[in-house]
Amino acid sequence: MSKVLIAMSFVLMFSAAPPQASAAVHGVAGGILKIPSNDSLAHCITGCGDIDFSYPFGIGPGCFRQGFDLTCNHSTKHPKLLGSSTVQITRMYSSYGIVFSPIFFNLTTSPGTNTYDMSWEAPAKGITIASDNTLFVVGCDFDVTLFEYGTGDMVGSCMSRCAGEKVPTGGPCNGRGCCLIPLTRDLPGFRAELVSTNTTATQSDWLHPGIMAIVAPQYHYRDDDGDNTNTTTLFSSWTNASNIYGAALSINIMDQPSCQSAQMNNASYACSNGSSCQNSSSGGYGCYCSSYEEGNPYILDGCMQELELDVALVP
Ligand SMILES: *[C@@H]1O[C@H](CO)[C@@H](O)[C@H](O)[C@H]1NC(C)=O
Ligand SMILES: *[C@@H]1O[C@H](CO)[C@@H](O)[C@H](O)[C@H]1NC(C)=O
Ligand SMILES: *[C@@H]1O[C@H](CO)[C@@H](O)[C@H](O)[C@H]1NC(C)=O
Ligand SMILES: *[C@@H]1O[C@H](CO)[C@@H](O)[C@H](O)[C@H]1NC(C)=O
Ligand SMILES: *[C@@H]1O[C@H](CO)[C@@H](O)[C@H](O)[C@H]1NC(C)=O
Ligand SMILES: *[C@@H]1O[C@H](CO)[C@@H](O)[C@H](O)[C@H]1NC(C)=O
Ligand SMILES: *[C@@H]1O[C@H](CO)[C@@H](O)[C@H](O)[C@H]1NC(C)=O
Ligand SMILES: *[C@@H]1O[C@H](CO)[C@@H](O)[C@H](O)[C@H]1NC(C)=O
Ligand SMILES: *[C@@H]1O[C@H](CO)[C@@H](O)[C@H](O)[C@H]1NC(C)=O
Numbered sequence: 001m002s003k004v005l006i007a008m009s010f011v012l013m014f015s016a017a018p019p020q021a022s023a024a025v026h027g028v029a030g031g032i033l034k035i036p037s038n039d040s041l042a043h044c045i046t047g048c049g050d051i052d053f054s055y056p057f058g059i060g061p062g063c064f065r066q067g068f069d070l071t072c073n074h075s076t077k078h079p080k081l082l083g084s085s086t087v088q089i090t091r092m093y094s095s096y097g098i099v100f101s102p103i104f105f106n107l108t109t110s111p112g113t114n115t116y117d118m119s120w121e122a123p124a125k126g127i128t129i130a131s132d133n134t135l136f137v138v139g140c141d142f143d144v145t146l147f148e149y150g151t152g153d154m155v156g157s158c159m160s161r162c163a164g165e166k167v168p169t170g171g172p173c174n175g176r177g178c179c180l181i182p183l184t185r186d187l188p189g190f191r192a193e194l195v196s197t198n199t200t201a202t203q204s205d206w207l208h209p210g211i212m213a214i215v216a217p218q219y220h221y222r223d224d225d226g227d228n229t230n231t232t233t234l235f236s237s238w239t240n241a242s243n244i245y246g247a248a249l250s251i252n253i254m255d256q257p258s259c260q261s262a263q264m265n266n267a268s269y270a271c272s273n274g275s276s277c278q279n280s281s282s283g284g285y286g287c288y289c290s291s292y293e294e295g296n297p298y299i300l301d302g303c304m305q306e307l308e309l310d311v312a313l314v315p
Pocket of ligand 7: 260
């Protein structure tokens with residue numbers, strides 16, 4: 001039995017942020033390494049098409065933290081937002097360092113082949129697939145096992161069986177024509193092995209020939225009650241790529257390996273006064289305002305504004 005390696009559906013490229021020996025104000029290609037004030041960012045572009053973004057992400061010198069540069073390509077009908085050069089960003093939560101980027105595999109099964117490999121690897125250190133993503137696999141008669149990239153540790157497995165019947169749409173993703181594996185932890189990448197258990201079945205489903213795998217936050221595919229999954233949008237993604245929501249990717253500060261070492265280098269420490277620092281599981285760190293109110297921990301007093309707001313709300 002032959003084994004087929006499925007090519008990635010896209011290429012994701014953020015510029016890697018190499019460690020800086022000196023605490024320069026401007027890093028590689030205009031990336032900032034000190035905490036900017038809101039005023040110093042006043043000249044910066046804040047959107048591309050219908051996607052808004054803010055520091056640490058940005059376009060142009062003085063507008064982004066090293067490693068967080070974006071590109072807006074206006075040559076297409078709808079402007080395309082890209083991480084550094086090639087990857088499409090479909091939405092983002094800037095102050096949490098989160099971007100959404102489509103990760104999907106569109107498998108055309110062929111008779112005689114029953115094992116398929118799907119893999120995705122972060123294009124640069126410091127980029128991880130966030131733990132709240134889920135791998136959804138749509139199609140008939142297969143087993144899937146998901147492994148962490150690098151370590152090879154098993155993350156989970158699931159199976160789909162159709163028993164010769166047509167795939168029901170609109171129901172939960174529960175093993176009939178669809179199955180899912182929650183990631184549960186941040187991953188630097190993954191490898192999924194899919195074994196087709198009835199090659200006749202995947203060939204004979206006239207509605208959706210083949211198998212489709214999508215990585216996305218589970219909340220995007222909830223049903224109307226919000227407590228189960230709903231396969232309608234999943235199935236529509238199969239034929240219409242603009243329904244693919246995108247996987248949540250976490251982008252970490254990488255010019256220092258941890259909060260502790262970053263705090264010993266005041267000039268390049270990214271977390272503003274009033275924000276807290278958290279080590280990332282894949283190395284590097286991120287900054288967080290204390291509550292989930294608006295606030296940007298990467299801008300001077302960016303969390304303080306939130307604090308003032310809170311105080312003002314107290315009668
Ligand atoms: C930051 O600057 C922008 C304009 O560049 C302004 O619209 C916004 O109100 C400012 N935010 C704060 C909190 O001062
Ligand atoms: C912008 O997009 C067009 C069309 O997809 C492509 O030909 C061009 O190379 C892109 N430009 C940049 C700078 O990526
Ligand atoms: C394999 O799929 C075909 C076509 O859907 C179906 O008729 C057959 O019963 C399936 N075989 C098994 C073992 O499920
Ligand atoms: C699933 O989604 C479709 C389309 O949004 C909707 O019409 C249907 O009611 C949903 N089903 C459930 C069980 O929520
Ligand atoms: C694909 O989906 C998008 C967004 O839901 C919609 O606007 C568009 O009309 C769809 N395209 C086709 C060909 O169905
Ligand atoms: C997946 O492949 C099928 C068959 O080649 C094609 O019709 C469909 O548009 C593809 N879907 C996406 C999202 O690329
Ligand atoms: C962060 O990582 C550093 C270096 O690995 C370690 O010494 C430190 O205890 C970690 N801090 C937290 C809060 O986990
Ligand atoms: C960092 O800043 C604090 C407070 O401003 C200061 O006490 C400390 O010495 C500084 N550390 C370094 C390594 O510059
Ligand atoms: C940080 O904020 C605290 C509380 O508002 C304030 O006392 C302190 O002076 C601030 N430190 C700096 C360096 O801005």
